[in-house]
Amino acid sequence: MDVLSPLRLSLQVAVCATIATVIVGVPIAYVLARKRFKGRSILNLVVTLPMVLPPTVIGYILLLVIGRNGLLGKAYSGLTGGELGIMFTWYAAVIASFVVSLPLMILTSRASMEAVDQELINASYTLGRSEWQTFVHVVIPLSIRGIIAGATLAFARAMGEFGATMMVAGNIAGKTTTMPLMIYNESIYGSWGSALWMVLVFVGLAGVIIYVSSRLSQKGISW
Amino acid sequence: MVTGDSRLDVHLQKRVDGFCLDVQWSMGNELAVLFGYSGSGKSMTMRMIAGLVRPDSGRIVRDGEVLYDSDCSISVPPQERQFGFVGQDLALFPHMTVAKNIAYGLKGLSREESHERVAEFIRLLHLKGLGVRLPREISGGQRQRVALARALASRPKALLLDEPFSALDAPLKAELWDAIRDVREHVRIPILVVTHDPTDARTEADRIIVYGAGQVLRCGAPDEVLCDPDSPEVATLMAQEYTPPNEDPDCAEGLHALMASLDSQSVYLRGAPPLGPQSGADWQPRLSRRGPGAWIGYLKRSYSIWSKL
Numbered sequence: 251m252d253v254l255s256p257l258r259l260s261l262q263v264a265v266c267a268t269i270a271t272v273i274v275g276v277p278i279a280y281v282l283a284r285k286r287f288k289g290r291s292i293l294n295l296v297v298t299l300p301m302v303l304p305p306t307v308i309g310y311i312l313l314l315v316i317g318r319n320g321l322l323g324k325a326y327s328g329l330t331g332g333e334l335g336i337m338f339t340w341y342a343a344v345i346a347s348f349v350v351s352l353p354l355m356i357l358t359s360r361a362s363m364e365a366v367d368q369e370l371i372n373a374s375y376t377l378g379r380s381e382w383q384t385f386v387h388v389v390i391p392l393s394i395r396g397i398i399a400g401a402t403l404a405f406a407r408a409m410g411e412f413g414a415t416m417m418v419a420g421n422i423a424g425k426t427t428t429m430p431l432m433i434y435n436e437s438i439y440g441s442w443g444s445a446l447w448m449v450l451v452f453v454g455l456a457g458v459i460i461y462v463s464s465r466l467s468q469k470g471i472s473w
Numbered sequence: 474m475v476t477g478d479s480r481l482d483v484h485l486q487k488r489v490d491g492f493c494l495d496v497q498w499s500m501g502n503e504l505a506v507l508f509g510y511s512g513s514g515k516s517m518t519m520r521m522i523a524g525l526v527r528p529d530s531g532r533i534v535r536d537g538e539v540l541y542d543s544d545c546s547i548s549v550p551p552q553e554r555q556f557g558f559v560g561q562d563l564a565l566f567p568h569m570t571v572a573k574n575i576a577y578g579l580k581g582l583s584r585e586e587s588h589e590r591v592a593e594f595i596r597l598l599h600l601k602g603l604g605v606r607l608p609r610e611i612s613g614g615q616r617q618r619v620a621l622a623r624a625l626a627s628r629p630k631a632l633l634l635d636e637p638f639s640a641l642d643a644p645l646k647a648e649l650w651d652a653i654r655d656v657r658e659h660v661r662i663p664i665l666v667v668t669h670d671p672t673d674a675r676t677e678a679d680r681i682i683v684y685g686a687g688q689v690l691r692c693g694a695p696d697e698v699l700c701d702p703d704s705p706e707v708a709t710l711m712a713q714e715y716t717p718p719n720e721d722p723d724c725a726e727g728l729h730a731l732m733a734s735l736d737s738q739s740v741y742l743r744g745a746p747p748l749g750p751q752s753g754a755d756w757q758p759r760l761s762r763r764g765p766g767a768w769i770g771y772l773k774r775s776y777s778i779w780s781k782l
Contacts, residue, residue, distance in 0.1 A: 372525050373564035375551040377578030378627060387577070391568045 253448060255424055256432040263340060263415075263428060264408035267347035271404040274348075275355035276397060280385060282356065283363035284371075301353040305413025308349055312418045313337075316345060336418075340426055343419040347408035354407055355400040362396020363389055399466040406459040410452070478502050479663050481631055485521050485531040487514075494518065494687040500680055504657065504664045508674040509684030509710065515667045516561075518684075519635040522665070523558045524551030535630060557624030557632040563616055565608040571595075571619050572604035578627035594622040597659060598652055614645040618652050625656060631663040632656075638668060650677060671710065675699065683707050 281287075282294055300308055316322045316336045323335030336342045366389055374384040390397070412430040419426040427435065429448055436445035484497040494514040507515040520526040521541075522533055530543035540549045565574050575591045582590065595604055598618040603611055608619065617637060624632060634653075638646045650673070653664065668674060674681050674695065681698045683691040685706045691698050702708035 367562075367564065369560055369562055369564040370566060372523075372551070373558070373560070373566070374577070375525070376523050376554075376556060376558040377623070378552050378555075378580055379577070380552060388566060 252424075253432075253444065253451075256427050256429045256448075257451065259340060259343075259427065260409055260429040263343045263347055263411075264405050266344045267351055267408040267411075268401055268405040270344070270348045271352050271355040271408075272397070272401050275352055275400065275404070276359055276390075279356045279360035279400075280363055280389060283360045284389075297356050298353050300349050301357075305350065305411070306417060309346065309414035309417025312342075312346060312349065312414060316342060316418060338418075338420045338422060338426060340419065343411075343415045343426055343428060346414035346418050347411040350411055350414060351404035351407040354403040358400030358403060359393060359397045362393035362399075365396075366392045395466045399463045402459055402463040402466070406456060406463075409455065479536050479630065480534075481522075481663050481665070482532070482534040483518070483522060485518060485528045485533070487517060487521065487526070487528045487531075489517070492687060496684070496687070496689045498682050498689050498692050500663055500665065500682075502661055502663055503679035504653075504666065504677065505680040505682055506674045506678035507665060507667045507682050507684060508671070508678075509669065509690075511669060513684040514687045515669075515684050516635050519558075519633050519665070519667055523556050523633055524549065524554045525558075555627075555630045557627070557629035559620045559624050559632075559634045559637050561636045563620040563637070565616060565619055565623070567608055570605050570607055571600060571611065574608065574619055575622045575626050578623060580627070590626055594626045597655065598622045614648045617645065617649045621649075621652055621656065625660060628660075629662065631665065632660075634664065634666040636667045636669075638670065638673065646673075653677075683710060685710075 278293070278297055282290065282297075314320055316326070318324075318327070318335050318337065320335070323337065327335045336345065370388055370392070371384055374388050375381075379387065410430055411428070412434070415426075415428060416431060421427055421431045421435065423435075429452060433445050433448050433452075436442075436448070479502045480499065481501075482499045485494060487494045492512075492514070494517055496514065496518060507518060509515055517526060521528045521531075524540070527548065528541065528543065531541065532539070532543070533541040535554075539545070539547050540554050541547060566577065569577065572591050572595070575594055576587050579587045579590055591604070595601060598621060600615065600618055600622065603615060603619075608616055611619070620637070621634075638649060653666075657664065666673075666678070676695075678695055681691070681693065681695050682689060683698060683706075685704075691703050691707045698707065702710075
């Protein structure tokens with residue numbers, strides 16, 4: 251049994267998905283934390299929804315978007331000429347992991363951004379700094395622990411993603427079979443020994459992630 | 474580093490949760506103190522001048538430059554108003570060293586110029602050796618001076634200090650006033666300070682702007698305001714300075730003897746004015762204003778006692 255290949259794929263998918271959640275999630279968290287605008291509650295609902303929806307529902311919605319006839323799927327097919335679009339590629343696994351882990355990133359970093367004292371932001375403005383400069387030089391550094399904690403949780407969630415990934419990326423050995431899918435395969439076919447090894451790797455990894463995350467959250471902002 | 478004559482004209486109106494602020498005043502190249510009870514709208518005025526709170530209507534003009542005008546829909550963002558602003562809690566960036574805090578507002582300068590400017594204000598505000606420390610590693614008084622240095626380093630056109638003394642004990646307060654006096658010698662720009670300490674207002678200001686219930690009650694040089702308070706509220710505010718303890722012990726008894734009631738139209742006084750060695754015709758009963766929260770009292774020259782109805 252090749253354990254390294256699904257482990258490598260899982261790490262690859264989780265790292266890409268985590269980078270995407272940071273790039274997309276941090277600005278959304280900032281907007282939700284510090285802006286008052288029409289549609290704020292709708293945006294909040296949309297980005298939080300994947301946390302409570304069953305993975306199969308998310309997978310179904312993703313099929314509509316990135317499937318052969320979906321908006322993104324068509325665009326991808328147009329660019330690459332592939333018949334199935336993004337479906338059944340490791341990119342699809344990244345998209346699935348990104349969607350399910352985004353709420354964790356947003357909720358955690360949003361909480362830390364809300365904790366940044368408004369007076370510090372006002373001070374930055376009166377010192378002539380733009381909103382973007384204030385975001386980069388004041389808000390991000392002061393909420394960095396929350397952002398790191400959010401990224402850690404998002405990484406953990408992306409590593410463990412199963413349902414939505416199976417629906418959009420399939421379970422193709424050596425191509426889209428991530429660790430959770432491999433554990434599923436091994437269990438189904440009664441290879442308990444190899445499944446156990448992968449479970450232990452996962453448990454260890456999850457333990458490290460939760461430890462790091464809780465350490466960062468407990469410390470809070472202690473400048 | 475001396476700027477020419479400056480002028481700040483302020484006319485602001487703002488209604489918030491039943492509180493109505495409607496003020497109009499002007500100041501020149503001087504140190505003006507916004508003085509009044511807590512909740513009279515002093516800090517709100519400061520924040521509106523700085524551009525952090527939007528007025529409902531009004532006009533703010535500094536040296537002929539319109540910063541806010543509701544009629545012309547002009548509202549210059551706080552980033553472009555060029556005010557140095559120090560709030561009650563100082564708002565030093567906790568993740569930046571003292572030097573980085575001071576340098577934060579410097580834009581368009583080369584690295585060398587920026588270093589020079591920071592060094593200049595570190596020297597001016599006696600912060601030598603503290604440049605590499607974080608705000609939490611320095612004392613309260615030093616933090617105040619860092620906030621002042623940071624506000625001044627970008628060479629603002631006016632300085633706004635919103636109750637910078639509120640959380641300070643007497644020695645630190647004196648230290649900060651010393652720093653402000655030092656700054657006044659080097660930087661001639663309008664300085665507006667919010668305080669509710671009559672001693673500060675009397676001793677440090679070139680001009681006192683007295684606020685009460687969202688309005689300007691009196692505006693003028695400290696001596697003018699003290700000698701001619703012009704209204705019972707201002708007299709009450711300033712009398713704290715001028716009521717000499719034990720000079721007229723019977724006054725306190727007189728105050729207790731005073732009974733008054735108020736309806737929507739008239740005030741009814743019962744009892745006697747303060748009884749003392751000089752009691753009698755010298756004392757004038759005065760009513761601050763009609764309605765809830767009014768004050769009634771007896772006024773004798775600049776010496777008055779007041780009782781809230």
